Amino acid sequence: MAIIAAPHNRSSISPGFLAWMGLIALLVVIGLVAAIQVFVHGLTLTNMYDSVPWGLWITIDLSSIALGAGAFTLSAIVYLFGLKRFQSVVRLAIFVGFIGYTCALLTLVMDIGRPDRFWHPWVYWNVHSVLWEITWCITIYLTIMIMEFLPVITEHKFFNRWPWIREVARVLHKGAPLFALLGLGISLLHQSSLGATYGIVKSRPIWFKPSMPIMFILSAVAVGPALTMTVALVIEWITARRHIAYDVLQTIARFSGFGLLIYGYIKFWDLAAVTYYGRMPNVEQALYTLNQQTPYNFAFWVGEILVGIVLPVILFLIPRFNRNPALLALGGFLAASGVVINRWNVTVSGLFVPLSYSPGTQYVLPPGTYFPNIVEWGIALGIIGYALGMLTLGVKYLPLFNKQEHG
Amino acid sequence: MSKKKTKVKVNLTRRDVLTVAGAAFGSALVGQFVTTGPLSPFSTLKQGQLEDVPETGHGAATGEYHWGMLINLDTCIGCEYCLRACSAINDVSTDKPWNIVVEEKTSTGSTFYFSRPCLHCQNAPCVEVCPVGATYHREDGLVIMNYDRCIGCRYCQVACPYDARKFNWEARSDENPYVPTFGTPEVDRRPRGVVEKCTFCVHRIDAALKSGRIPGEDPEANPACVNICPVGARTFGNLKDPNSNISRLLAANPAIRLREELGAEPSVYYIPPKEGL
Numbered sequence: 124m125a126i127i128a129a130p131h132n133r134s135s136i137s138p139g140f141l142a143w144m145g146l147i148a149l150l151v152v153i154g155l156v157a158a159i160q161v162f163v164h165g166l167t168l169t170n171m172y173d174s175v176p177w178g179l180w181i182t183i184d185l186s187s188i189a190l191g192a193g194a195f196t197l198s199a200i201v202y203l204f205g206l207k208r209f210q211s212v213v214r215l216a217i218f219v220g221f222i223g224y225t226c227a228l229l230t231l232v233m234d235i236g237r238p239d240r241f242w243h244p245w246v247y248w249n250v251h252s253v254l255w256e257i258t259w260c261i262t263i264y265l266t267i268m269i270m271e272f273l274p275v276i277t278e279h280k281f282f283n284r285w286p287w288i289r290e291v292a293r294v295l296h297k298g299a300p301l302f303a304l305l306g307l308g309i310s311l312l313h314q315s316s317l318g319a320t321y322g323i324v325k326s327r328p329i330w331f332k333p334s335m336p337i338m339f340i341l342s343a344v345a346v347g348p349a350l351t352m353t354v355a356l357v358i359e360w361i362t363a364r365r366h367i368a369y370d371v372l373q374t375i376a377r378f379s380g381f382g383l384l385i386y387g388y389i390k391f392w393d394l395a396a397v398t399y400y401g402r403m404p405n406v407e408q409a410l411y412t413l414n415q416q417t418p419y420n421f422a423f424w425v426g427e428i429l430v431g432i433v434l435p436v437i438l439f440l441i442p443r444f445n446r447n448p449a450l451l452a453l454g455g456f457l458a459a460s461g462v463v464i465n466r467w468n469v470t471v472s473g474l475f476v477p478l479s480y481s482p483g484t485q486y487v488l489p490p491g492t493y494f495p496n497i498v499e500w501g502i503a504l505g506i507i508g509y510a511l512g513m514l515t516l517g518v519k520y521l522p523l524f525n526k527q528e529h530g
Numbered sequence: 531m532s533k534k535k536t537k538v539k540v541n542l543t544r545r546d547v548l549t550v551a552g553a554a555f556g557s558a559l560v561g562q563f564v565t566t567g568p569l570s571p572f573s574t575l576k577q578g579q580l581e582d583v584p585e586t587g588h589g590a591a592t593g594e595y596h597w598g599m600l601i602n603l604d605t606c607i608g609c610e611y612c613l614r615a616c617s618a619i620n621d622v623s624t625d626k627p628w629n630i631v632v633e634e635k636t637s638t639g640s641t642f643y644f645s646r647p648c649l650h651c652q653n654a655p656c657v658e659v660c661p662v663g664a665t666y667h668r669e670d671g672l673v674i675m676n677y678d679r680c681i682g683c684r685y686c687q688v689a690c691p692y693d694a695r696k697f698n699w700e701a702r703s704d705e706n707p708y709v710p711t712f713g714t715p716e717v718d719r720r721p722r723g724v725v726e727k728c729t730f731c732v733h734r735i736d737a738a739l740k741s742g743r744i745p746g747e748d749p750e751a752n753p754a755c756v757n758i759c760p761v762g763a764r765t766f767g768n769l770k771d772p773n774s775n776i777s778r779l780l781a782a783n784p785a786i787r788l789r790e791e792l793g794a795e796p797s798v799y800y801i802p803p804k805e806g807l
Contacts, residue, residue: 236682
């Protein structure tokens, strides 16, 4: 890569960059070692068990797809709603989205018991399954993102030798509005279906409610663009080069702030609805168990509400704060953490609530306990390494911030 | 590049739109042809495996039979023979039996024994959620796993309200302590990475029907747990036949199903203890 990159005078390799890549390589190696262990010995190496069969990895899937939502949101804003001001950030948004979705796929392959059968959902259909629909949507949307991103890749000097590839990409790029439309539809479908994955499960009291898909999609639409904004700011500091006008990023932050307000409103509505309208005995029992035995309430109020909604809204919407890029980046980081905490809290707490089906009075399964072990964290580190590595290479070798438009 | 805030105009001519639409349509056609046409690497698989799996969803028992089970909680003595015979015949790991037996209390505090196979729901949550249709309703009301298709996502396990599903977290090498005392395995062990559950001993049902015997009437055709029960607490049979043993018992006794409010419509009924639950 270094040889190809040499003609770019901006891509000189500094010791700092080498150290950074070394760290990334370390993370990826940790991930690979863990992955090989899991492939050889099976999922028995993880702390998941029959009562809590989903854990950290599902949280990573859900979070990285939600955080990749900046791609479809900003594409739609530019190509469908015609707000061309945001054109400069679309490439980065799609790139971040692509990284998020590939992270989810990599983690999914680790998480399923038979990785050799990863292709089954494409061949054996069960159209009633939300998980089937999600698999299809993710595949299709990944293809759309690749189509959208192809022109950026072909701008690299490497493709000087094959002008026809660039030509194909240029023609493809004319379909950007079409891709944005498809991407919007597909994303709205699967981002909400991720919530429905939980929302339709009748047997789990704290999941089974119609607000699940709405809360998932609102949080994704609000926080996805904020993450893209944060990534743009961090890239700006590291490369010491302003690529995207600050007012564009500031507007994205305001958009996210208002999005988070709506999300927060729906969350409180949901809380009130569950408390006062839908308080069936099993829901009451489930919440009681969770409050007594797990930090569910703490994670909800501090993690999801305070860190994930209140603080970012303050940083994004109050002019005194959103003039400061550092505070915007902090807000984006907090909002993204809030989404991760939310997905974790939903997944794990829902499974902690013991099933009760006996006609008698005594027998209930014991409440679940789960904390990821070193193998699961190893995969998580590997995924983070992959994401950071892709981002670094993209920033260094791809024209992510080229404002020039084709066509 | 030169001007700041360039007004970007996407020039879309009719020709461009047609080109893109044509390309999209063409690739869809090609994709369809490659995945389902005669060239498809999956074509043989699909002929063999995809077509004989019926449409999943509500109202599963559409055939002549609807296999069900009746468990009499009043007569059950909690000996766990059903658990052991099941584990021997189906070669189930001892730490995650398909068929559980637990001691229970009624609301007045007297003891009874509660046991639970897979309930073979007619509106099974596990069937609905499986992304690959690896678990499906059969025409005779059974909910069966296709171990060759399961990808091990464990969504069925999350969705089952009755905790009837177990995942193979590792390749098994354990000795089965119930073999041969309680029987010898009649089916293969399941491989690592797939979900498994009680099948109502489907291999016996299918074999029996082929040779003209009726499950529920002929002991050889019954699930292992039914045959071994020393007090006859379990009755198996065709719920669609009003003259079967199970139908006559159901007509003569009060019976309940577990968590009816979920609407899963289990095929397993329970006669409560005489003094009530």
